[in-house]
Amino acid sequence: MKARFIQCELCKKEIPLESCELATYRTAIDGKEYVFCCEACAKSYRKKRKE
Numbered sequence: 001m002k003a004r005f006i007q008c009e010l011c012k013k014e015i016p017l018e019s020c021e022l023a024t025y026r027t028a029i030d031g032k033e034y035v036f037c038c039e040a041c042a043k044s045y046r047k048k049r050k051e
């Protein structure tokens with residue numbers, strides 16, 4: 001079976017989907033859910049969108 005990956009919206013780091021519940025940080029921005037590798041990336045992305 002092929003492993004599936006999701007990518008951090010900010011740094012594009014690949015995160016194995018099977019570990020996503022533990023290893024990723026999810027947040028909704030403007031009603032859409034985004035996935036990040038950590039909270040710091042989520043905060044940076046949110047900030048970047050506002051600029």
Ligand SMILES: [Zn+2]
Nearest residue numbers: 008011037041
């Ligand atoms: Zn990241």
